[in-house]
Amino acid sequence: xxxxxxxxxxxxxxxxxxxxxxxxxxxxxxxxxxxxxxxxxxxxxxxxxxxxxxxxxxxxxxxxxxxxxxxxxxxxxxxxxxxxxxxxxxxxxxxxxxxxxxxxxxxxxxxxxxxxxxxxxxxxxxxxxxxxxxxxxxxxxxxxxxxxxxxxxxxxxxxxxxxxxxxxxxxxxxxxxxxxxxxxxxxxxxxxxxxxxxxxxxxxxxxxxxxxxxxxxxxxxxxxxxxxxxxxxxxxxxxxxxxxxxxxxxxxxxxxxxxxxxxxxxxxxxxxxxxxxxxxxxxxxxxxxxxxxxxxxxxxxxxxxxxxxxxxxxxxxxxxxxxxxxxxxxxxxxxxxxxxxxxxxxxxxxxxxxxxxxxxxxxxxxxxxxxxxxxxx
Amino acid sequence: xxxxxxxxxxxxxxxxxxxxxxxxxxxxxxxxxxxxxxxxxxxxxxxxxxxxxxxxxxxxxxxxxxxxxxxxxxxxxxxxxxxxxxxxxxxxxxxxxxxxxxxxxxxxxxxxxxxxxxxxxxxxxxxxxxxxxxxxxxxxxxxxxxxxxxxxxxxxxxxxxxxxxxxxxxxxxxxxxxxxxxxxxxxxxxxxxxxxxxxxxxxxxxxxxxxxxxxxxxxxxxxxxxxxxxxxx
Ligand SMILES: Nc1ncnc2c1ncn2[C@@H]1O[C@H](COP(=O)(O)OP(=O)(O)O)[C@@H](O)[C@H]1O
Ligand SMILES: [Mg+2]
Numbered sequence: 001x002x003x004x005x006x007x008x009x010x011x012x013x014x015x016x017x018x019x020x021x022x023x024x025x026x027x028x029x030x031x032x033x034x035x036x037x038x039x040x041x042x043x044x045x046x047x048x049x050x051x052x053x054x055x056x057x058x059x060x061x062x063x064x065x066x067x068x069x070x071x072x073x074x075x076x077x078x079x080x081x082x083x084x085x086x087x088x089x090x091x092x093x094x095x096x097x098x099x100x101x102x103x104x105x106x107x108x109x110x111x112x113x114x115x116x117x118x119x120x121x122x123x124x125x126x127x128x129x130x131x132x133x134x135x136x137x138x139x140x141x142x143x144x145x146x147x148x149x150x151x152x153x154x155x156x157x158x159x160x161x162x163x164x165x166x167x168x169x170x171x172x173x174x175x176x177x178x179x180x181x182x183x184x185x186x187x188x189x190x191x192x193x194x195x196x197x198x199x200x201x202x203x204x205x206x207x208x209x210x211x212x213x214x215x216x217x218x219x220x221x222x223x224x225x226x227x228x229x230x231x232x233x234x235x236x237x238x239x240x241x242x243x244x245x246x247x248x249x250x251x252x253x254x255x256x257x258x259x260x261x262x263x264x265x266x267x268x269x270x271x272x273x274x275x276x277x278x279x280x281x282x283x284x285x286x287x288x289x290x291x292x293x294x295x296x297x298x299x300x301x302x303x304x305x306x307x308x309x310x311x312x313x314x315x316x317x318x319x320x321x322x323x324x325x326x327x328x329x330x331x332x333x334x335x336x337x338x339x340x341x342x343x344x345x346x347x348x349x350x351x352x353x354x355x356x357x358x359x360x361x362x363x364x365x366x367x368x369x370x371x372x373x374x375x376x377x
Numbered sequence: 378x379x380x381x382x383x384x385x386x387x388x389x390x391x392x393x394x395x396x397x398x399x400x401x402x403x404x405x406x407x408x409x410x411x412x413x414x415x416x417x418x419x420x421x422x423x424x425x426x427x428x429x430x431x432x433x434x435x436x437x438x439x440x441x442x443x444x445x446x447x448x449x450x451x452x453x454x455x456x457x458x459x460x461x462x463x464x465x466x467x468x469x470x471x472x473x474x475x476x477x478x479x480x481x482x483x484x485x486x487x488x489x490x491x492x493x494x495x496x497x498x499x500x501x502x503x504x505x506x507x508x509x510x511x512x513x514x515x516x517x518x519x520x521x522x523x524x525x526x527x528x529x530x531x532x533x534x535x536x537x538x539x540x541x542x543x544x545x546x547x548x549x550x551x552x553x554x555x556x557x558x559x560x561x562x563x564x565x566x567x568x569x570x571x572x573x574x575x576x577x578x579x580x581x582x583x584x585x586x587x588x589x590x591x592x593x594x595x596x597x598x599x600x601x602x603x604x605x606x607x608x609x610x
Contacts, residue, residue, distance in 0.1 A: 007493035007540055009461030015497055026479040292475050295436060296536075297464025297492040299457045370436055 011302055020309035030282045034311070035318030037278045038350055041271035042322025045346050047329050049264040050338040068215050069097075070185045071222060072240040073208040073229060078104065081232030084202040087125035089230055090210055095221045097213050100125030101205035108163040108193055110154040111173055117166060118150035122202050123194040128211065130186055136160055136178030139196035145178040147190035154193070163193055185242070204232075218242075272353050279358040283307065283365055294370035300363075307362035308355060315354040319347045384409035385447065385544055385575035386433055392441035393425075393432055402428045406442070408593050408603050410544075415566060415576040417586040420595030426579035427472070429595070430546050433577060434467055435459040464492035468537030470547040470562075474529040476521035476536075482508070483517040486535045493540040500539065507535040511561060527558030534565055545569055547578040551585060563588070 011019075024031045075082050082101065090099040103122030110116060127138050127145065135158075139145045144163060146156060154163060154176075162173035174195055182189040186209070208229065212221050222241045231237055290303055298306075323346070327337050337343075387409030394401040402425040410416040410433070418426045431437045432444055435451055443450045446466075451459065463469075468489065476485045483504055490500030508514040511531040516524050524532070530550060537545050547566060551559035563585060566576045570590070578585070586592050594602040 007465040007495060009463075009465035009492070010494050011491050012494060012496070015491055018497055019491055022480070022484060026477075026484070289477060292477065293488070293492070294460070295434075295463075295469060295471070295475070296489050297460050297462075297467070299460040299492075301457065302460075302492065371431060 009297060011298075016302065016306050017309055020306050020313055023306070023310050024313045027286075030285065031310075031314040034278055034282055034314040034354070035321065037274055038315050038318030038354055039322035039325070041267075041274060042319050042346060042350050043326040043329070045264065045267050045271065045350070046323065046326030046338070046343065047333075048267060050326060050330055050342065050346070067184050068242050069212040069218065070242060071210040071212060071218070071225060072185075073210065073225060073237055074240065075204075075206050075231070075237050078204060078206065079233060080236035082205040082208060082237060083230040083232070084124050084199040084205055086205060086208050086230050088199060090208065090225065091125065093221070093224065095213055095217045095224075097211040098126065098128045099208060099210045100128060102194070102207040102209075103197075103202060103204075104206050105192075107166045108154070109166050110156065110161055111164040111169075112161060113155045116153040116155050118146070118153045118163075118191060118193055120144070120163065120165075120193040120195055121206075122197045124197060124199050124202055124205060127180065127194070127196075128209075130184070130211070131180045131182050131189065133178045134181050136176075139177055139194070141196050141198045141201070142174070144174050144176045144193050144195045145180050146176050146193045148179055148181050149191040150193045151176075151179045153191070268349070268353075271350065272357070275350070275353050276357040279311065279354060280361055282311075283358060283361040287365060287368070290365045290368065291370040294366070300366035303366040304359070304362045307365070308359060311354055311358045312351070315351055319351050322350070323347050382411035382413055384445075385412040386410050386577070387445045388433070388439075388442060389445060390442035391432065391439050391444065393428060393437070393439050395428075401440075403432070403595070404441075406601055408591075408601065410575050410577045411591065412543075412575045413570055413573045414590035415570045415578065415588075416591040416593060417589035418577065418579045418593050418595065419581060419583075419586045420597075422581065424595040424597060426581075426595060427548050430548050430577065430579050434469060434546050435463055460492075464489070465494070465540070466543045468540065468542040468545040470530070470533050470537045470545065470550045472548040472550075472552055474521070474526075474533040476529060476532060478521050481518050481520060482513065482524065482532050485521065485532060486539055489536045489539045495540065503539055504535060507538055508532070511535060511565070527554050530554055530558065530562060534562055538565070538569070542574070544575040544577065547576070549580055550578060551580070551582060 073082065073086075084101065087099045087101040090096055101124040103124075105119040105121055107117050108120040123139070127133070133145065134148070136145070146154065154161075156176055156179070160176045160178070162175050164173045165171050176193065210221070210225060212218050218241055222239055226234070226239050229237065293303060323343055327343065330337050387407075389407050391406040392401055392404045406429075418429055420426055428437075432439055435444065435454075439452070443452050445451065446462065454462075476482075477488065483501070486504035486507065487497065487500040490503070491497075505514065505517065508517055511534060513524070513528050513531050513535075516528055516532070521529055521532070534550070537547070545566060550562050550566070554562065566578065567588075570576045578589070580586060590605065592604040594604070596602055
C-alpha cells in the first residue's frame, strides 16, 4: 500500500451527523431512555400547567367579551355638542370594531294605538352586531327599529307599524321596520326606538358607543377618544371605560399566571434535574467510546459536536412524543388545549434543557485523558 | 541499511513521567523510526513501551525533550492539531483491539475514516476491501462480541489501515494471538513498511523483534539500546 497524506483530519459535518444517527441506533437503549425521560417531562408539564394555561386562556376569552371593550362617550345635557360625524370618524380608527351615535331622547307613540309610549333616539351609524334584529330588517335612513321592550310598549304587531312624536300629531309618522334585542352593557336600549338618520341630517349627538378591538388597547383608545372626538366643547363630554371590568380581568389573569408559573417552575426544576441525571448517565456510560475516539484522532470539538448531535437525535422524538401524548390527554380530559406558543415553548425549553445539561458533561468527557481507557489492566 | 532512510518520527532527549513525584518512565531518550521500515520497541513489561507509543502518537505530552514528526517539533502544537495529525497520518492497533462493542465490525473499521475526513461511502468500500483482504468480510455485520480475539485484532488492523496512514503504531499486536493470526498481522505491518510506510510496534516477542528493521530496547531507568538489522524477511 502506498502511504498518502490525503486526509484533512477534519470530519465533514454531514458525516458527523450520519455517525450520530448511527450511534443513536447502536445505543438504542440509551437513546430510548433519554427519549422516554424527555417525553415524560414534556407530558407532565403539559397536562399540569398546560391545563391551567388553557383554562386561563378560556377565562380570559370570556372576560374579553363585549362588556369589557365597550366605551361610552356621553354628553347628557348637550353641552359638549358631539358632532354627528363622530361615529364615522371613530369607526375609521384601527383600534375600533364599530361605533354608533345616538341623539337626544324624544318620546314617541303609536298613532294607531296611542296608549303606550317609548323614548326614541336618532341613530347615526350602522346597527352593531351586539344589537341583532330579531324581527323585520335593519333600518335605512328615515326608518326606525324598536328594542323588544319598546315594541311591546308601543303595541307594534307582527307587521310592525309606525311611530309619531308625542304632541306633534301633524308630524310625519316614521315607519318601524324591525325589532332588535340588546344584552349586556347595551341592554337599556331595549326600551328605545332607534331612528336611522344620515349624519348630515342630524345636529349633535348625546351618546357615542365605541367597541374596541380588544381589551389591551382600551387605555390608549380612551385617550384618543377624549382628545380627538369631533365636538364643539370636547371637555364637557364624559368618556366611560369599563374600568371595573378591566381591573377584574387583570386580577384574574395575573393570579392565574402566577399560580401556573409557580407550578411550572417546580415541574421544570424536577424535570431539569431528571434530564441532567439522564444525560450524565448516558454520557458517562460512553467514556470508553470517547477515549477510543480521541485515540483515533477525534478532536475535542468533534467529540462534543457529535455528542450534542446524538443528544438532539434522541431528545427530539421524545419531546414530540411527550407533546403529542400530553395534548391528546388534555383534549380527552378537558376538551381544551393550551395555545400553540405555550406548547412549542415547553417543547423548546425541554429540548434546550437536554442539550444544556449534556454539553458540560460532553466537554468534561472530551478533556479527559484518553489513556485511561487505553490502559489494559 | 536503515541509517540512510529519512526519519518519519523521532524523539530527542525525550523524558516522561506520569506524575511529578513518580520516577521517569523514559528519560533523555533519542531515536528515530525511519520510513519504509518496521521499528520494534522491546523491553520487559512495565519498561514503558506503551507509554512511548502514546508519546510518539501525540496522545500525551512529554515532560522534557521533543517528539519530531517529518522534521517538525510537535511540542507547541495545540491539542486539535495533534488530534488531526493522529486522524490523518496515523493508524493505531491497540493491544486489546479496542473496538466499539455497540457497533458492527464494518462501522468500527469506518470509524478512523470519519475523523480523517473521509466520505462515508469511500470509507465503506475501503473497509470492505480490507476486511476481505484479512479474511473477515463475512463478519462485517457482526458485533465485536461475536468474533474471536484473532478476528478482532484483524479488524483493528483494518481500522488502522483504512486511511492508508504514513505511520502505523501497534501495541503488542500479536500478544494474545495464535500463530496463524500473528503471522497475518505481522505480514500486514511488514507490507506497509515495504510500501514506504513507517511501522512502530511495541512487543515483548523476540521473534517479532528479530524480524524488525530496527529494535529499540528499553532497558530500564530511561536507558535504551538501538539495534539496526538488515531488513525484515
Ligand atoms: N496512567 C498511568 N499512571 C501512572 N503510571 C502509569 C500509568 N500507565 C503506566 N504507568 C507506569 O508506567 C510504566 C510503564 O508502563 P507501560 O508504558 O505500560 O509499560 P509497558 O507497555 O512496557 O508494559 C509502568 O511502571 C506503569 O506502571
Ligand atoms: Mg504495554
